[in-house]
Amino acid sequence: MRRFLLHTAILAGIAGVCGALVVGFGLFDVSARKGHLPGVSWVLHTAFRNAVELRAPSAEAVPDLSDPDLVALGARHYDGACRVCHAAPGEARTATVRAMLPAPPPIREAVADWEPQHLFAIVKHGVKMSGMPAWPTDRRDDDVWPVVAFLTRVPDMTLAQYEDLVAAPERTEQGDDTTVAYCASCHGADGRGRDNAHIPRLDLLSEAYIAATLAAYRSGARESGIMRHAASTLDDTDDARLARLFARQDGETAPQPAPAVDADLVARGRSLATGASPASTKVPACAACHGPWPQRLSADFPRLSGQPEPYLRRQLELWRAEERGGTARAPLMHEAARALEDADIRALAAFYAAQPPE
Ligand code: HEC
Numbered sequence: 001m002r003r004f005l006l007h008t009a010i011l012a013g014i015a016g017v018c019g020a021l022v023v024g025f026g027l028f029d030v031s032a033r034k035g036h037l038p039g040v041s042w043v044l045h046t047a048f049r050n051a052v053e054l055r056a057p058s059a060e061a062v063p064d065l066s067d068p069d070l071v072a073l074g075a076r077h078y079d080g081a082c083r084v085c086h087a088a089p090g091e092a093r094t095a096t097v098r099a100m101l102p103a104p105p106p107i108r109e110a111v112a113d114w115e116p117q118h119l120f121a122i123v124k125h126g127v128k129m130s131g132m133p134a135w136p137t138d139r140r141d142d143d144v145w146p147v148v149a150f151l152t153r154v155p156d157m158t159l160a161q162y163e164d165l166v167a168a169p170e171r172t173e174q175g176d177d178t179t180v181a182y183c184a185s186c187h188g189a190d191g192r193g194r195d196n197a198h199i200p201r202l203d204l205l206s207e208a209y210i211a212a213t214l215a216a217y218r219s220g221a222r223e224s225g226i227m228r229h230a231a232s233t234l235d236d237t238d239d240a241r242l243a244r245l246f247a248r249q250d251g252e253t254a255p256q257p258a259p260a261v262d263a264d265l266v267a268r269g270r271s272l273a274t275g276a277s278p279a280s281t282k283v284p285a286c287a288a289c290h291g292p293w294p295q296r297l298s299a300d301f302p303r304l305s306g307q308p309e310p311y312l313r314r315q316l317e318l319w320r321a322e323e324r325g326g327t328a329r330a331p332l333m334h335e336a337a338r339a340l341e342d343a344d345i346r347a348l349a350a351f352y353a354a355q356p357p358e
């Protein structure tokens with residue numbers, strides 16, 4: 001027994017010295033010129049497939065991905081964050097990308113073998129040591145799904161259809177400012193969100209709130225993989241410039257939103273928001289801070305009237321779960337949303353979405 005242990009220790013020692021020599025003298029070939037040894041690629045690929053299948057949510061957890069607004073939002077994020085590696089549907093990848101090891105597959109190939117729940121797991125977690133990044137935050141599963149909604153459309157999408165989907169609207173007075181065009185591809189040249197139900201209107205907000213919010217996305221104080229990516233290369237000067245461009249300026253009136261559908265829900269939302277409902281003792285009157293006001297209290301309190309209903313609903317769910325941060329004033333909202341029931345959230349979102357912007 002002692003002899004066996006001695007031999008094992010000697011062998012381990014020799015292996016250790018060999019390993020140290022390979023590392024120390026740079027003998028291990030890290031170049032991306034040649035692939036793995038035969039067999040290693042198979043092991044890695046099988047490990048990748050199994051790991052994705054293990055971490056994917058169940059097929060029942062996949063939300064409805066047919067909403068065209070979800071697809072459009074996902075496509076525009078893809079264009080800014082993923083196209084550089086996987087190219088657009090039907091577009092050639094650059095020679096530099098093809099020289100990566102492993103090379104990012106063209107997007108039609110990348111989606112071919114996977115169900116939506118697997119695509120979700122890949123986009124959320126990324127693939128270690130391959131160049132495939134993880135989603136910039138692990139706390140917002142809801143903002144990964146738009147990208148998955150887009151990926152499920154890729155097999156039938158032509159390059160022309162893709163370009164149409166992601167094109168920025170004209171903004172002639174801004175010349176060819178690429179940052180503004182990028183923001184405008186989602187928020188619209190006028191900040192109105194291009195009528196997409198999942199994208200907030202910026203033309204309702206104040207300059208101070210927009211600039212502070214962009215900084216909060218960049219620092220991670222407000223979590224969103226989509227907006228963290230969009231804000232990551234800006235600095236304080238850009239924040240101020242973009243805020244000035246997109247914010248509602250004094251004296252401007254914002255256009256009306258679409259009329260509401262469910263009058264009862266809106267009425268319930270109104271009584272909650274204004275504190276008129278007897279059931280709302282634990283819910284503070286939102287109107288004091290957010291309107292409809294007799295007189296606006298502070299530009300730091302964002303206008304809600306006219307924001308799209310699905311956006312408001314999602315943000316209220318995030319506030320209630322304390323999953324949304326923001327500026328230094330965000331704790332006011334954790335307090336305000338704590339006691340909201342699901343039905344309250346639906347009513348409040350319906351009410352504010354139906355109000356004409358103040
Ligand atoms: C820096 C380059 C890079 C970026 C940016 C990137 N990827 Fe990838 N992606 C890769 C590489 C490399 C792989 C291959 C991983 C492997 O096979 O081990 C990959 C794999 C994938 C796959 C799985 C394909 C397969 O092998 O079956 C999907 C789907 C995917 N990426 C989607 C995306 C999406 C969506 C985004 C944007 C949110 C994105 N990628 C951003 C490099 C990138």
Ligand code: HEC
Pocket residue numbers: 073076077080179182183184185186187198199200201202205209210211213214222223224226227230231242243302
């Ligand atoms: C790919 C689409 C996309 C792009 C590009 C984009 N945004 Fe956004 N933006 C969103 C979405 C979606 C949200 C909501 C995120 C959340 O849930 O926090 C948002 C939120 C915001 C908010 C917070 C609004 C509020 O009511 O609190 C601001 C401010 C903002 N974006 C400004 C910008 C600026 C400035 C740019 C350009 C640098 C930009 N966005 C680029 C999609 C986009």
Ligand code: HEC
Pocket residue numbers: 200273283284285286287288289290300301302303304312315316325326327328329330332333336337348
């Ligand atoms: C004491 C003031 C106050 C009260 C009361 C209040 N809020 Fe807020 N709310 C805020 C502030 C401040 C913010 C912005 C936080 C930040 O800067 O990040 C905000 C943000 C929000 C947002 C996100 C807006 C956007 O554009 O993303 C929603 C939605 C919201 N509040 C809904 C409500 C509702 C519904 C109620 C009533 C149940 C309510 N609030 C009560 C102060 C308040």
